[in-house]
Amino acid sequence: MKTRAVRLYGKKDLRLEEFELPPLKEDEILAKVVSDSICMSSYKASSQGAEHKRIPNDVAHNPIIIGHEFAGELLEVGPKWAHKFKTGDKFSIQPALYYENGPVGLLSAPGYSYKYIGGDATYVIIPNEVMEKDCLLKYEGEGFYPASLSEPxxxxxxxxxxxxxxxxxxxxxxxxxxxxxxxxxxxxxxxxxxxxxxxxxxxxxxxxxxxxxxxxxxxxxxxxxxxxxxxxxxxxxxxxxxxxxxxxxxxxxxxxxxxxxxxxxxxxxxxxxxxxxxxxxxxxxxxxxxxxxxxxxxxxxxxxxxxxxxxxxxxxxxxTSGGNNNDMVEALEVMSKGLDPAGLVTHIGGLNAVADTTNNLPNIPGGKKLIYTHIDMPLTAIDDFGKLGESNDFFRELADICRRHDGLWSVEAEAFLLSKGG
The missing domain is CATH 3.40.50.720 (NAD(P)-binding Rossmann-like Domain)
Structure with a gap:
């Protein structure tokens, strides 16, 4: 299967590329990524390149997919994990694996260290160690963006x-x-x-x-x-x-x-x-x-x-830096009881906006920048939807939806966006 992904080759060298994923192994899972929220840690990874502790030294020749706050849907489950996961399950991932045999040792993490898994991609292969460490977490709530924001x-x-x-x-x-x-x-x-x-x-x-x-x-x-x-x-x-x-x-x-x-x-x-x-x-x-x-x-x-x-x-x-599996489980649980993380989100964009957004993140005001990987859309502030909607039906509808939710992103807004291109 082909995927489109933003890959890191070195300092501030992020490239949106299309390439083939390798055949799925029996202990792996093929997944569709739907959303990824861009973290300041990704900016640091891009800024430091191979000097970053989670980035492999050979990243210039074996680039990694960036992005670690992502959610999506499982498409194909290898036989080893068929007893625990099934096609159609929605998921979130705890990226801090603490896996001694990973690409950079103990600090290996999806979004920093792997060739075929990261949040800024259309499709990824979830490696065995993610499941072995119980870092693949089912998400049973509405929408996808809350699962992306469960990591922060x-x-x-x-x-x-x-x-x-x-x-x-x-x-x-x-x-x-x-x-x-x-x-x-x-x-x-x-x-x-x-x-x-x-x-x-x-x-x-x-x-x-x-x-x-x-x-x-x-x-x-x-x-x-x-x-x-x-x-x-x-x-x-x-x-x-x-x-x-x-x-x-x-x-x-x-x-x-x-x-x-x-x-x-x-x-x-x-x-x-x-x-x-x-x-x-x-x-x-x-x-x-x-x-x-x-x-x-x-x-x-x-x-x-x-x-x-x-x-x-x-x-x-x-x-402290990051949470552990129990913290992720608690995050998903507290959201199921009414915590909506939409207040964190101020900008929406597509996969084509990832490289520039990541490399310039400290200079972009506002809160979380939420990416939907199956659409192309410039990074756009939610506050700007109304003005853009004066001449664009798509943004007018998005603005109306956000107004119904006190000016915030929502499951309704996400569903409308995905229906138009995701």
Whole structure:
């Protein structure tokens, strides 16, 4: 079978190509990819090429298919896996395999390391190790885009689970955020920050009593506050505040005052900016945990931490990157109970838009860029559908659908798009 895919050959060298997939082996699965959301990690992979830890050294001669936040439908299941999967199953994939014999060893991952599987393709071959590691996950919800976004959602789920706290006089660490505590999400209205807010507001088993979200972009704060409202948060027993730290003289003082001077139990940093990291450290309360979520490009990135507080106030720091299988399962489960990740999505495009979008991702405003691999469509902001619809019936209908869903992407919009070309 032929596939069209965006392949990485080296630094910023992404090419949309058509080529033959090899014959399916008995321990493999042939799948149709429907959607892929573009991640900043893909930008980093493209920018670094073979220097990236997940990219094979011989990528110039054996290119890999890029994209790791994807969903689709199984077309043919090899005999080895016929007892577990069947043709027609919808799927999502946990890309962090931790597979020692993969193309780059332990860090091998679809979307970074493989010739025949990645999210920015029409058809892929899912290799045996994905199933062996239980990383092929059935998706039984509506549409496909929620399954694509289960991967970024799993990353913030993993971050929440990775935070920990201590008991004075004991060496036992208690994993998780503090129930009923104070939480801050700094630089928190980008795509991953929005995913974190959404998860915190919908989580059933554990939640803070105070959630403060900061940024310096007022338009993004305004959008976040309209999607994830203070009223909804209050109905969940959470006081939610959005703060523009760029408009106050002393952000640390303002943020600490919101806790009555106690400080925050859990702080999540969503931008690799020294000032933001140091701000997060300064607002920690006793036994506060700072999670440095944002992965920097700079291998020498560093920031100052208050080690007096480390010693006397038990403050500490963790870093997380990605989620595990359990986090993906939880992401799919929480979506089945009402969490809609549509608020993360601000742009829609086709396979032809992947290369330029990936290579220029930091320069494109907004949230997640959602790709539908069986259509050709320039990357287009949902907010622009209405204007484009003045002279284009396709965009007029899309704009009308999005308006019916409070200006957001939806299963209805996806179904219309796929009916026209996917």
């Amino acid at each position: 959602l799993s990353c913030v789920i993993g971050a929440m689970h990775a935070n920990y706290h201590t008991t004075p006089g004991s060496y036992e660490h208690k994993m998780e955020i503090v129930e009923g505590g104070n939480m801050a999400i700094l630089a928190g209205v980008g795509p991953m920050g929005l995913a974190a807010i959404n998860y915190v507001l919908h989580r059933e088993d554990r939640k803070p009593s105070l959630l403060v979200v900061t940024d310096v972009d007022q338009s993004r704060l305004d959008r976040a506050s309209m999607i994830y409202t203070a009223d909804f948060a209050a109905s969940r027993g959470i006081k939610l505040l959005y703060i523009n730290t760029g408009k106050v003289d002393d952000p640390i003082k303002v943020l600490r005052e919101l806790t009555g001077g106690k400080g925050f139990d859990d702080v999540f940093v969503f931008a690799p900016v020294r000032q933001v990291v140091e701000q997060g450290d300064a607002i920690l309360g006793f036994d506060g945990c700072l999670n440095f979520f944002a992965g920097p490009n700079d291998t020498n990135f560093s920031a100052m931490l208050n080690f007096y507080n480390v010693h006397y106030a038990y403050t500490h720091i963790v870093g």
